[in-house]
Amino acid sequence: MPIRELAGIKTLRIIAMFVTAIWLMAFAPAQAAPNHMRASLIAEGPAAPGGTVTLALLMQPEPGWHGYWSNPGDAGYGLTLDWTLPKGAGTGGMQFPVPQTLVIQGLMNHVYEHDYAVLVPLKLPADAVPGTLLPISVKAQWLVCTNEICVPERAELxxxxxxxSGPGDTRFEAWRAALPAPLDRAGTFAVTGNALRLALPFPASAALEAPHLFLSTEGLIDYGARQRFFRDGDTLVVEVPLAKSPAIVGKVEGVLAMGKDAGGIAFAANPGAVPSGGNEVGGEGEFSAATLGFALLGAFLGGLILNVMPCVFPILSLKALALARGNSHNARSEGLAYTAGVVLACLLLGGVMLALRAGGEQVGWAFQLQEPGVVAVLILLAVAITANFAGLYELPGLSVERGAGNSGAFGTGLLAAFVATPCTGPFMAAAMGAALVLPTWAALGVFAALGVGLALPFLLIGFVPALRRVLPKPGKWMERFRRVMAIPMGLTAAGLLWLASRLGGQVFAGVLLLLAVVLVAALWRVGREQRGGRSTLRWMAPSAAVMIAIAAAGAPRLASTSVVAEEDLLGSVPFDEAKLAEARQNKMPVFLYFTADWCLSCKVNEKVAIETSTVDAAFRIRKVIVMKGDWTRRDPKITRFLASHGAAGVPLYLWYPNGGGEPRQLPQVLTKDMLVDLVGE
Structure with a gap:
């Protein structure tokens, strides 16, 4: 049974547990396979009539398997017990040791990857006869998992x-030490905005290295979200984002783990005031300077590479030629203005992505191209730039005859960054993935570094006169070059129109094509007015605003939500975590790749490497299962899976070898030989 997203709903976990158990009972062989988790029932020692003795359920998972805490987190379910006791005897609640965190395919799990004991108090009957043995039994059920599969198990102990009276079992001392120590006072909690804020009594002198908050209160917080911890004297303040649809609770209970091998404390909190401010201390938000440094460098190099994309290179070329022509008397200031526009666009896109993720949305880099309204606006922009390059009308910011000053350079930078950031290329993928787990200020620094890399060529041309002198001398050829540059921009517009058909269907694409024709006609009229020396600003700006509003808000209403699957040469199947886990359980080789129709590097890899007869023949001989995750439209499951592998966007290529083993992440630039060699390993 694969790990599935259970959305924190306890009822679904119980239903899944019993359905699976019934299925196993119905179809299991006569002699059941041994459990992957060995369970034992142990009593601490003798007890007087009416007294209490502690029982232990000792759980011992096989290497590579794990069991679950009382609140399993995003997936799984915990231990359930059905006791058979002597008349007059009774048991209390289960006491679990401090759990561990385990993130699998983007899901946060609360687990034990080692032997652990669940303690249960047993009160004996008051009329029990000294010297006798009281029989007890329990039917226990639990879920035990690896990182790929889960198995529901049971045992009657x-x-x-x-x-x-008599001596007790000495092992109980260690098992009690593993339990969280109870706080002697209750804490307070408050729900503010989209976060749960918790104030716990905690001595200022107590060490706190790598804390994590585990809530036994279910359905309240986002288990996988970043947790923040603040010290305010002898109070520890914890701040955790809420779940997408948080439960309404009157009391919050859980465990504060204080770091590896540092134990934890059990707490209860009631509604009340929670201090603000304080000094932030360790937790998931910590990172090393080396991690940030590598992320900044990767983003910078990735932005630099984006300059050769067909939708950016024409814009960069014409701006460079405008400077080379000598029409700009302030090359440095224009270079800075262009850079400011590029960096601002990258910061805005990155900031919106971080804000959406903080609000519970599963989005990644280039999320804007998963929105029909954004694609509609991009189509009109690409058509307008193509018409400008073709000489239909003049847009000063993209003219080789005259510059548009700092404002034009700034606007061109905004435009270049907006149309250049759909894909993650070499260096950039790891950087964008790191940005998802860095603190907000550091993540924004990564997005700014991406913008600096994208703007660097034009910035250098503006600041280094020698580079401008290396460029070809001005002449009539520059206007011809501009018209040639209309070809890649026109192809960009055509590609976006194809993307619109894939994203929203034929009707949506048809409406956008009609809008594009109307736009071209309007721009032709603008060009006529400009060549006649007349101003077009009075009616051009309102008309552009109306058309953009129609494209952004009106056209998407016609977008279809149905997905049309495309057949490919390799006969790939859609990405499904359950099917992936099943293939891994059967030790089948799997080639898993994530793509999107708006990702240029993805499509190049598919054309030259993946969907080729050579690779198809090699994969068929070795019976490789090819699985494709199409991220053209927003898909939270794909987004979580990408994030769990440190990726914020596509492409992502994974190879699961024959016979099991850990997946291997492949480079973002593939060749046929590279894929063929995989099956021979």
């Missing part, structure tokens, strides 16, 4: 308790 037998034991006895001696009525009387």
């Amino acid at each position: 037998q034991g006895t308790v001696t009525v009387g």
